Amino acid sequence: MAAFPPRRHFLGEIGGLLAAISLPPARAEPLTAPASCVLTPSATEGPFYLDDALVRRDIRDDRAGQPLRLRISVVDADRGCVPLPGALVSVWHCDAEGRYSGEGASNATARFLRGVQLAGADGATEFLTIYPGWYPPRTVHIHYKVRLGRTEALTGQLYFDDALNREILASHIAYRANGIPRRSNANDPITGNRPGIVQVSRRQDLLEGRFVVGITRTDSS
Numbered sequence: 410m411a412a413f414p415p416r417r418h419f420l421g422e423i424g425g426l427l428a429a430i431s432l433p434p435a436r437a438e439p440l441t442a443p444a445s446c447v448l449t450p451s452a453t454e455g456p457f458y459l460d461d462a463l464v465r466r467d468i469r470d471d472r473a474g475q476p477l478r479l480r481i482s483v484v485d486a487d488r489g490c491v492p493l494p495g496a497l498v499s500v501w502h503c504d505a506e507g508r509y510s511g512e513g514a515s516n517a518t519a520r521f522l523r524g525v526q527l528a529g530a531d532g533a534t535e536f537l538t539i540y541p542g543w544y545p546p547r548t549v550h551i552h553y554k555v556r557l558g559r560t561e562a563l564t565g566q567l568y569f570d571d572a573l574n575r576e577i578l579a580s581h582i583a584y585r586a587n588g589i590p591r592r593s594n595a596n597d598p599i600t601g602n603r604p605g606i607v608q609v610s611r612r613q614d615l616l617e618g619r620f621v622v623g624i625t626r627t628d629s630s
Contacts, residue, residue, distance in 0.1 A: 446490040449622045450603050452566040455552055457509040462499050462523040467537040470521035473583040474505040474539030479607070479618045482533040483555055486623030492532025493626060497556040499525045500536055505583035507544035540569075540577050540616060543590045548597040549574045551607075555622055562624045568594050568604045569618075577616075 469476075483496040501523040503509050510519040522541075526534035543549045551567040571593045578584040594604050607618040 446484075446486055447623050448486045448625065449563060449565055449605060450601065451563055452599055452601070454554070454564050455566075455599075457503075457512060458501060458552065458554070459511045459520070459523065461520070462501065462525050463520060464525045464527070466524070466526060466535060468500070468522050468524035469538055470510075470519070472504045472521050472539055474542070475577050475581050475583075475616060476614065477538050477540045477616045477618055479536045479538055479551070480533055480620070481536075481553060482531070482619070482621045483528050484532055484621055484623055485626045487625050490621070490623065492528070492530070493557065493624070494528055494530045494532055495557070496528040496532065496534075496562070497525060498528060498534040498622075499523075499554045499556075500538070500551055501553075502538070502541040502551040503544060505539065505542040505581075506587050507542045539583075540581075542578070542584055542587055543574075544587075546592060546598055548590045548592045548594055548600070549578075550597075550599070553622075555624060557624075557626060562626075563622060565605060565622070566599060567607050567620055568597075568600060569607055569609065573609060 479500070481498050481500070483493045483498065484490040485493055501509070504522060508516065510516050510521040510523060522538060524536055524538075526536060528534050541549050541551055548571075549569050553565055553567060554561065555563045555565075575589055578587070578589050594600050594606075597604075605620060607620045609619075610617045
């Protein structure tokens with residue numbers, strides 16, 4: 410496993426990107442699904458966020474598990490779901506055995522399953538990762554954070570269909586030691602009454618996950 414430099418501030422790591430970004434007025438065509446044009450609720454950051462994630466698409470490193478291509482699109486929910494190009498999206502989640510990188514002596518310098526991407530003209534970012542595992546008392550989830558310029562716009566968590574969780578975690582050897590979550594999404598202590606469910610489709614041995622994050626673009630961003 411590759412060693413990473415000492416922890417640095419998130420914005421310091423991507424200072425060059427931020428310097429190059431000038432968020433333009435949102436003029437692109439809205440997304441076709443009106444149901445996406447709602448504000449996405451925030452959720453707790455949790456104890457495992459690190460502010461030195463690498464700017465990269467493939468965040469798997471050496472982690473085994475079901476391959477997942479995760480597409481997170483950022484849109485302005487107050488303006489007809491027009492895309493927000495230049496949004497910075499950070500994601501982090503546990504591995505198949507419920508472990509986070511950067512936590513504990515054995516993983517202190519690792520940064521697996523963490524990364525940052527810059528949204529393109531369509532407001533979309535894409536990460537190549539694995540289907541997340543779980544740990545008590547949580548169900549399967551992915552953390553994310555969205556920034557507009559230097560403003561933190563939203564911190565949230567993504568979830569997967571309960572039946573899909575059971576299928577993937579029971580059928581792939583990397584997850585079997587950890588078993589199936591004892592809690593459904595409805596019983597998770599964090600989800601609330603509006604869990605953000607990732608829409609998943611299959612392409613041979615790859616899962617394709619999509620989620621639209623609706624935020625309010627403030628004048629300060």
